[in-house]
Amino acid sequence: MEISGIAAYLVSFFTFVGIYAILALGLNMQWGFTGQFNIGIAGFFAVGAYTSAILTTPESPWHVGGFQHPFLVGVVGAVIASALVGLLIGAITARLRTDYLAIATIGIAETLRLVIANEGWLTNGVRGMSNIDRPFSDFFQAIGLSSAMGSLIVVAAFLAGVYFLVERARQSPWGRVLRAIREDEPATAAAGKNIGRFRLEAFVVGSAIMGLGGALYAHYFGFLSPEAFLPLYGTFLVWVMLIAGGSGNNKGALLGAVVIWTIWSGSEFVMSAGLPEGYTGYAGPLRVILIGVLLQVILITRPEGILPEKAPRAIAKGRRG
Amino acid sequence: MIRIERISKAFGGLQAVRDVSLDVEPGSITGLIGPNGAGKSTLFNIIAGLIPADTGRIYLEGQDITGRRPHRLFHQGLVRTFQVPHEFARMTVRENLMVVPPAQAGENLLQSWFRWEKVRRQESAVRDRAEDVLEFLSLDHLADERAANLSGGQKKLLDLGRTMMTDARAVLLDEPGAGVNRTLLGKISDAIQRLNRERGYTFFLIEHDMDLIAKLCNPVHVMANGGLIASGPMAEIRQNEEVREAYLGGGVSATMGASE
Numbered sequence: 001m002e003i004s005g006i007a008a009y010l011v012s013f014f015t016f017v018g019i020y021a022i023l024a025l026g027l028n029m030q031w032g033f034t035g036q037f038n039i040g041i042a043g044f045f046a047v048g049a050y051t052s053a054i055l056t057t058p059e060s061p062w063h064v065g066g067f068q069h070p071f072l073v074g075v076v077g078a079v080i081a082s083a084l085v086g087l088l089i090g091a092i093t094a095r096l097r098t099d100y101l102a103i104a105t106i107g108i109a110e111t112l113r114l115v116i117a118n119e120g121w122l123t124n125g126v127r128g129m130s131n132i133d134r135p136f137s138d139f140f141q142a143i144g145l146s147s148a149m150g151s152l153i154v155v156a157a158f159l160a161g162v163y164f165l166v167e168r169a170r171q172s173p174w175g176r177v178l179r180a181i182r183e184d185e186p187a188t189a190a191a192g193k194n195i196g197r198f199r200l201e202a203f204v205v206g207s208a209i210m211g212l213g214g215a216l217y218a219h220y221f222g223f224l225s226p227e228a229f230l231p232l233y234g235t236f237l238v239w240v241m242l243i244a245g246g247s248g249n250n251k252g253a254l255l256g257a258v259v260i261w262t263i264w265s266g267s268e269f270v271m272s273a274g275l276p277e278g279y280t281g282y283a284g285p286l287r288v289i290l291i292g293v294l295l296q297v298i299l300i301t302r303p304e305g306i307l308p309e310k311a312p313r314a315i316a317k318g319r320r321g
Numbered sequence: 322m323i324r325i326e327r328i329s330k331a332f333g334g335l336q337a338v339r340d341v342s343l344d345v346e347p348g349s350i351t352g353l354i355g356p357n358g359a360g361k362s363t364l365f366n367i368i369a370g371l372i373p374a375d376t377g378r379i380y381l382e383g384q385d386i387t388g389r390r391p392h393r394l395f396h397q398g399l400v401r402t403f404q405v406p407h408e409f410a411r412m413t414v415r416e417n418l419m420v421v422p423p424a425q426a427g428e429n430l431l432q433s434w435f436r437w438e439k440v441r442r443q444e445s446a447v448r449d450r451a452e453d454v455l456e457f458l459s460l461d462h463l464a465d466e467r468a469a470n471l472s473g474g475q476k477k478l479l480d481l482g483r484t485m486m487t488d489a490r491a492v493l494l495d496e497p498g499a500g501v502n503r504t505l506l507g508k509i510s511d512a513i514q515r516l517n518r519e520r521g522y523t524f525f526l527i528e529h530d531m532d533l534i535a536k537l538c539n540p541v542h543v544m545a546n547g548g549l550i551a552s553g554p555m556a557e558i559r560q561n562e563e564v565r566e567a568y569l570g571g572g573v574s575a576t577m578g579a580s581e
Binding site: 187314 | 451
C-alpha cells in the first residue's frame with residue numbers, strides 16, 4: 001500500500017474508533033455507572049444518524065427532507081431526538097429490573113430498525129439515504145485538508161467534549177448516586193435518593209450521547225441504510241468495547257474502542273488474506289466468533305476489563321487533605 | 322416519635338403482623354424482640370415504606386407517613402439500616418458515606434457540569450462530615466478501602482455511619498448486632514448510645530442478642546406470631562410467662578435466664 005493509502009486508512013480507522021468511543025461512553029453512563037442493561041444501542045445510534053441526515057440533506061425524491069440545515073443543526077437535532085426517544089423508553093422502563101430492561105431495549109431497537117427499513121417515505125427504506133455532507137468540508141478544503149481528515153478532526157473534538165462531560169459526571173455527586181444505585185438500590189433509596197429520577201437521567205443522557213455518535217457516523221460515512229444498525233455493529237461491538245476496556249472506567253471505554261476496533265478491522269485483512277480459496281465467504285461469521293471468544297477470554301481472565309473501575313479522585317479536599 | 326397504630330399485614334394466608342400498636346418515645350432506644358417469624362422485620366419494612374400495610378397507620382412526629390416511599394421518609398428524618406448490611410460494595414468506605422447527605426448541588430447533573438466550583442465547595446464540606454463519622458466509628462484507616470473488603474461487623478458500622486450523614490431524628494436498626502464479633506459489638510452499642518445521648522437520635526431496633534437489648538433498650542416490645550405480647554423494661558419482660566412461652570423450643574429461654 002502506498003503512503004497515501006495507509007494515511008487514508010488510518011484516518012478512516014481513527015474516525016471509526018472515535019465514533020465507537022462516543023457510543024461506548026454513552027453506554028458507560030448507562031451500564032458502567034448505573035447498571036442499566038441497554039442492548040438497544042443500535043436504536044439510539046440510528047435515531048441520531050437518521051435525524052441528522054434528514055435535517056441536513058438536500059431535497060430528494062426518495063425521502064422526506066430537503067431542509068439543508070447546517071451540520072451543527074443536524075447534530076443538535078440528533079441529540080434532542082435520541083434524548084426524547086430515551087426519555088420515552090426510559091419513562092416506560094425505568095422501573096424494570098435489569099434483565100427486563102434488556103429485553104425491552106433490544107425489542108425497541110429492532111422495532112426502530114424495521115421502521116427505518118419499511119417507512120420508505122421517511123428514510124428511503126432499504127435503499128438508504130445518500131448525499132449526507134461531511135462536516136465543514138468547505139472549510140477544511142480551504143485550509144488544505146481532505147474532508148475525511150476534517151471528519152476525523154470533528155469527531156475527535158466531539159469525543160474530547162463528551163469524554164470531559166462524562167468523566168466530570170462520574171466524579172460528581174450525581175455520578176456517585178448512580179454508582180450507589182448500581183451497587184444497591186434499597187440502600188440508595190434509604191439514603192433519600194429518588195432512584196427513578198437518577199436512572200431516567202442517566203438513561204436519557206446516555207441515549208443522547210449515542211445519538212450524537214449516530215450523527216457523526218452519518219456525516220462521515222455519507223450514506224445510511226438499515227444494515228448499519230444491525231445489533232452486531234450497533235450494539236454488540238460497543239458492549240465488547242466497554243467490557244474489554246473496563247466498564248465504569250471512561251478511559252477503559254476509550255481503550256476498549258481502540259483495541260476492539262483494531263482487532264475487528266484487522267481481522268478483515270487477516271482473514272481475507274489467510275483463508276483458503278473457497279472459504280472466504282466464512283470471513284464475516286468467523287470475525288464475529290473471534291470477537292465472541294475474545295469477550296469470553298476477557299471475562300474469565302480480567303472480569304473487570306483491561307482498566308478496572310477506580311474510585312474517582314476526590315474533587316475536593318477535606319480538612320485532612 | 323413513631324406511633325404505630327393497629328398495623329396488620331397478611332401474606333396470602335399467613336398473618337405476618339396482627340393489629341400491632343405501639344409508640345416509640347422521642348429520645349428513647351426502643352427494642353423489638355421476638356422469635357424468628359414473629360413479624361418484626363415485616364413491621365419494620367412497613368414503617369420504612371418498603372411494603373404496604375393492609376390496615377393501620379404510621380405516624381412520625383404526629384404526621385401520617387403510612388406508605389410513604391423510603392426516599393421521602395429519609396427527608397423527614399427517618400432512616401434505617403438493614404439486617405444484612407447493604408454496603409455499596411465497589412465504592413470506597415468514604416464514598417459510601419458521602420452519597421448520603423441530602424440536597425447536594427452536585428446531584429444535579431447540570432450543576433456538576435457548569436457550576437463545578439460550587440459543587441467542589443459543597444463536596445469539601447461533605448467530605449469533612451464523612452471524615453468525622455469515620456473517626457467516630459474508628460473506621461478512618463479504612464476510608465479509601467472498597468466497602469466490599471470490610472468485615473461483616475465493619476459493614477454494620479458503616480451502615481450505622483450512613484445514618485449519621487444526615488440529620489436523622491429516628492433511626493430503625495434491623496439487627497445491628499447480627500454476625501458481629503464481641504469487640505465490634507461493643508463499638509456498635511457505644512455508637513448507638515452516644516448518638517442517642519449526644520445527638521438526640523431516637524432508635525427503634527430489632528435484635529436477637531438479649532445482652533445487647535438489656536444494655537441498650539428501654540422499653541422493649543415483644544412480638545410473637547404477628548402480635549404484640551408484652552411491653553416494658555427488659556427486667557419485667559424476662560419475668561413474663563407469655564414471653565418465655567413464645568421463646569420455648571427456640572432454646573432462647575435458657576439464654577434469657579442465663580443473662581439475668
